[in-house]
Amino acid sequence: MIDEKTAWDVIETALSTGADFAEIFAENNERNSVSVVNDHVERGNSGIDRGCGIRIINKEKVIYVYTNNMEYDSLIKIAKDGAMAVKGSHKQNAVSFNRLEYKNIHNISIMPDTVKKKRIVDFLMLGNNAATSYDSLITQTRLSYMDSVQNVLIANSEGLWAEDRRVRTRIAVSAVASDNNEKQTGYFGPGALQGFEFCENTDIEALAKEASRSAVTMLKADNCPSGKMPVVMDNGFGGVIFHEACGHGLEAAAISKKASVFTDMIGQKIASDKVTAIDDGTIPNSWGSINIDDEGTKARKNILIENGILKSYMVDRYNGSLIGMSSTGSSRRESYKHIPVSRMTNTYIAAGNDKKEDIIANTEFGLYAKYMGGGSVNPASGEFNFAVSEAYIIRNGRICEPVRGATLIGKGSEVLRNIDMVSDNVELAEGMCGASSGSIPVCVGQPMLRVNNITVGGRG
Amino acid sequence: MDIKNLKKILFEKALNEGFKDCEIFYSKGSSFSVSIYKGNIEKYRINENGGFCFRGLYNGNMGYYFSESTDIDADSVIENTKENAEIVTVEDKEFIYEGDKSYPSVNVYNSKIEEITAEQKIQSALNIEKYALAYDSRITVNSAMVASGESYVYISNTRGLEVSEKGNHILAYVEVMVSENNETKEKGDIWIGNDISDLDEKKLAESACNKALSALGASSVKSGSVKAIIENETFADILECFVGNFYAENVQKGFSLLKNKLDTAVASEAVSITDNPLMEGGYQTTAFDSEGVASRSKKIIDKGILKTYLYNLKSANIDGVKSTGNGFKGSFRTAVGTSFTNFYIEKGSNEIKDAISSIDYGVFINDVAGLHSGTNSISGDFSLAAEGFLIENGKLTRPVNQITIAGNFYEILKNIDIVCSDIKFNSSSVGSPSVYINNIEISGE
Numbered sequence: 001m002i003d004e005k006t007a008w009d010v011i012e013t014a015l016s017t018g019a020d021f022a023e024i025f026a027e028n029n030e031r032n033s034v035s036v037v038n039d040h041v042e043r044g045n046s047g048i049d050r051g052c053g054i055r056i057i058n059k060e061k062v063i064y065v066y067t068n069n070m071e072y073d074s075l076i077k078i079a080k081d082g083a084m085a086v087k088g089s090h091k092q093n094a095v096s097f098n099r100l101e102y103k104n105i106h107n108i109s110i111m112p113d114t115v116k117k118k119r120i121v122d123f124l125m126l127g128n129n130a131a132t133s134y135d136s137l138i139t140q141t142r143l144s145y146m147d148s149v150q151n152v153l154i155a156n157s158e159g160l161w162a163e164d165r166r167v168r169t170r171i172a173v174s175a176v177a178s179d180n181n182e183k184q185t186g187y188f189g190p191g192a193l194q195g196f197e198f199c200e201n202t203d204i205e206a207l208a209k210e211a212s213r214s215a216v217t218m219l220k221a222d223n224c225p226s227g228k229m230p231v232v233m234d235n236g237f238g239g240v241i242f243h244e245a246c247g248h249g250l251e252a253a254a255i256s257k258k259a260s261v262f263t264d265m266i267g268q269k270i271a272s273d274k275v276t277a278i279d280d281g282t283i284p285n286s287w288g289s290i291n292i293d294d295e296g297t298k299a300r301k302n303i304l305i306e307n308g309i310l311k312s313y314m315v316d317r318y319n320g321s322l323i324g325m326s327s328t329g330s331s332r333r334e335s336y337k338h339i340p341v342s343r344m345t346n347t348y349i350a351a352g353n354d355k356k357e358d359i360i361a362n363t364e365f366g367l368y369a370k371y372m373g374g375g376s377v378n379p380a381s382g383e384f385n386f387a388v389s390e391a392y393i394i395r396n397g398r399i400c401e402p403v404r405g406a407t408l409i410g411k412g413s414e415v416l417r418n419i420d421m422v423s424d425n426v427e428l429a430e431g432m433c434g435a436s437s438g439s440i441p442v443c444v445g446q447p448m449l450r451v452n453n454i455t456v457g458g459r460g
Numbered sequence: 461m462d463i464k465n466l467k468k469i470l471f472e473k474a475l476n477e478g479f480k481d482c483e484i485f486y487s488k489g490s491s492f493s494v495s496i497y498k499g500n501i502e503k504y505r506i507n508e509n510g511g512f513c514f515r516g517l518y519n520g521n522m523g524y525y526f527s528e529s530t531d532i533d534a535d536s537v538i539e540n541t542k543e544n545a546e547i548v549t550v551e552d553k554e555f556i557y558e559g560d561k562s563y564p565s566v567n568v569y570n571s572k573i574e575e576i577t578a579e580q581k582i583q584s585a586l587n588i589e590k591y592a593l594a595y596d597s598r599i600t601v602n603s604a605m606v607a608s609g610e611s612y613v614y615i616s617n618t619r620g621l622e623v624s625e626k627g628n629h630i631l632a633y634v635e636v637m638v639s640e641n642n643e644t645k646e647k648g649d650i651w652i653g654n655d656i657s658d659l660d661e662k663k664l665a666e667s668a669c670n671k672a673l674s675a676l677g678a679s680s681v682k683s684g685s686v687k688a689i690i691e692n693e694t695f696a697d698i699l700e701c702f703v704g705n706f707y708a709e710n711v712q713k714g715f716s717l718l719k720n721k722l723d724t725a726v727a728s729e730a731v732s733i734t735d736n737p738l739m740e741g742g743y744q745t746t747a748f749d750s751e752g753v754a755s756r757s758k759k760i761i762d763k764g765i766l767k768t769y770l771y772n773l774k775s776a777n778i779d780g781v782k783s784t785g786n787g788f789k790g791s792f793r794t795a796v797g798t799s800f801t802n803f804y805i806e807k808g809s810n811e812i813k814d815a816i817s818s819i820d821y822g823v824f825i826n827d828v829a830g831l832h833s834g835t836n837s838i839s840g841d842f843s844l845a846a847e848g849f850l851i852e853n854g855k856l857t858r859p860v861n862q863i864t865i866a867g868n869f870y871e872i873l874k875n876i877d878i879v880c881s882d883i884k885f886n887s888s889s890v891g892s893p894s895v896y897i898n899n900i901e902i903s904g905e
Contacts, residue, residue, distance in 0.1 A: 118547060387833040
């Protein structure tokens with residue numbers, strides 16, 4: 001993408017007015033997508049995103065310039081434009097490049113560019129047919145496929161030269177069930193840091209049937225009741241509760257501005273004894289995994305909370321320098337158009353000792369949230385919300401009738417203390433997470449757990 | 461490579477390779493932004509960016525390909541476009557449009573914005589931070605930002621269409637935080653325009669401060685169904701989640717419950733909704749859509765009656781009507797879909813204070829969270845984290861938080877009894893006045 005000579009000249013130009021640090025992030029991202037709607041292939045699309053961002057840091061000031069004109073003169077010009085915003089005392093010398101060696105922990109077996117679109121269509125049609133034939137109440141289906149091969153180069157004034165290739169594949173299945181006046185949707189969107197082998201190893205028919213079953217179940221469900229009650233959240237995407245209630249508040253970008261309820265809390269008890277939480281970017285081929293982060297730091301497994309005690313934040317180099325912590329390999333960005341900041345990778349609550357049967361049996365009245373939708377949080381106040389897409393009432397220790405349309409709300413610092421049972425069946429689920437450095441692939445996860453008291457917002 | 465040279469090469473190759481018609485859509489933009497934190501520049505950003513989409517009709521199907529770079533192998537563009545066309549099995553036709561006879565003139569470019577220097581923008585952001593800090597000693601400022609941007613769109617095809625448009629804007633944003641008694645509130649406000657003299661730095665700063673300060677000391681309320689007033693911008697945000705139900709392509713594919721509802725009452729008589737791409741000062745004002753169809757204003761709901769869906773060329777052809785000029789792309793990368801422009805509920809004649817004073821017990825909602833997850837755009841169901849104030853005996857009595865509001869969009873439209881006169885647009889250019897809803901489900905304690 002960029003040769004060493006160009007990179008060196010760009011970094012020297014960026015440092016020319018006295019900045020402390022300069023970095024190049026260049027990328028070439030090739031993508032394909034296919035979508036099938038109601039039995040027909042509606043669209044194939046493909047293309048390339050390519051560009052370069054230059055970050056210049058001088059004390060607490062960050063300058064970011066980017067372009068998709070990768071010619072030498074253009075890169076030197078934007079480096080100069082950026083350097084103009086710095087008035088340093090003396091010029092730092094860049095350190096000559098040293099290639100970062102690391103072991104690729106995410107092997108790819110079928111590269112997307114070797115796969116004919118027809119093969120993707122056949123795969124999606126299997127899902128389309130399974131979803132449609134599940135029940136006569138299924139009236140619409142939508143299936144989509146996307147892949148991306150992102151090649152990155154990260155080079156900086158401290159001599160780093162790091163390259164990585166991230167191959168990702170994701171599918172989405174949604175089924176709509178309708179009667180005269182209503183429509184309900186079932187949805188799944190699994191993905192992996194893999195090529196087409198991800199599709200070959202995915203039972204899309206089972207996934208499509210499950211989406212249809214969920215839609216039909218919700219069509220027949222009553223509205224969810226409102227008020228405070230115990231909620232049992234199942235494994236997998238249930239982990240969105242930790243992601244929203246706590247995860248974002250442990251990102252160094254929020255900590256450095258004291259805009260998180262967890263600021264200055266390391267070593268303190270912030271959750272119940274049952275809670276151990278981990279952010280692990282090294283899980284082989286997991287959707288949220290990385291080899292190196294977007295500043296060229298190797299991915300790590302970070303223990304965030306251990307038995308209720310806050311152990312670590314997720315840290316990028318800039319915010320780390322403000323709070324006196326070193327990078328935890330957590331710096332991420334959607335593309336060269338974004339300034340990297342601390343973000344999550346695969347974040348999950350670790351297995352506990354309770355049995356899932358016991359969790360249900362020990363709940364007299366409450367909500368069983370089988371599948372969760374997305375959510376959001378304000379890290380400063382800790383107030384979060386997330387949606388439940390399939391839920392049931394628990395009565396006398398048994399799962400009873402389905403209910404729909406629930407949102408759960410609360411404050412992160414409170415909900416973590418209210419987790420009173422944690423089972424042992426950890427599972428991860430894939431999603432996209434949006435924040436200041438763009439939309440990035442992450443996994444959330446947890447075993448089945450119970451929050452003994454939380455506000456449930458339904459219409460019933 | 462210059463886009464017009466690339467166009468020439470691609471068109472020639474495509475027609476030789478058996479494409480019937482083809483088109484190039486090119487867009488580029490540049491922007492500058494500066495963020496202030498504690499009296500110093502924290503972030504300083506400059507960028508220029510662009511890309512093109514090539515699409516063409518091959519054996520009756522439309523194929524697409526995009527690239528951010530115009531230095532690209534033309535053969536691979538044609539080959540990929542062909543493969544993307546070949547897999548399409550949907551029978552509804554897409555069109556390459558020959559263009560309209562004339563296009564409306566819109567005022568979306570102000571040369572004065574180019575004359576504003578970086579120093580002036582830095583000073584303006586510094587002023588915003590200063591005004592916020594001076595407003596109340598409990599305030600801290602997370603970020604004060606001023607940004608400007610310029611955009612250019614060019615569409616040309618083998619049927620003779622060749623149109624372009626240049627626009628620019630300037631925006632200011634501030635995010636403040638206030639902490640008291642172990643409670644922290646974070647609120648922001650944004651201003652977007654194309655004339656810097658319209659920016660009132662002090663007013664923007666104080667508006668964000670007021671939002672944060674007035675939310676302090678909030679607590680929940682009892683669950684139940686109550687009367688509610690949803691403030692203008694908050695209702696615009698909710699409306700935006702459901703705009704897709706007005707798109708003909710969603711109606712045709714069965715993803716909207718507005719099917720077969722034309723010329724019937726879908727909202728209360730107080731509600732009229734317009735989509736107007738020609739609105740003076742609108743953030744989405746444009747002379748043509750991404751298919752080159754000339755813009756025009758449409759009334760979508762007239763006093764509660766659904767009058768039209770929003771169409772692009774493909775969905776209009778299916779229904780045998782004319783495109784409403786709403787065939788837009790999300791970016792140059794995506795295929796043509798449907799999108800609103802400046803989409804709003806028309807203002808009524810009621811003062812908001814009169815609407816509040818008519819309520820014995822209810823809530824005034826001025827913020828919601830979870831819009832991307834707590835709304836089901838197809839069923840219309842929503843359940844959102846909300847905050848605002850309690851209304852008792854016609855007065856706002858105390859701040860409220862940690863509640864949800866739940867309902868169904870289609871039912872809410874019918875339950876709007878009063879539309880106030882205080883119309884405001886959100887940053888996506890969906891607008892609404894504050895509305896009085898006679899029944900909404902609250903979950904709290």
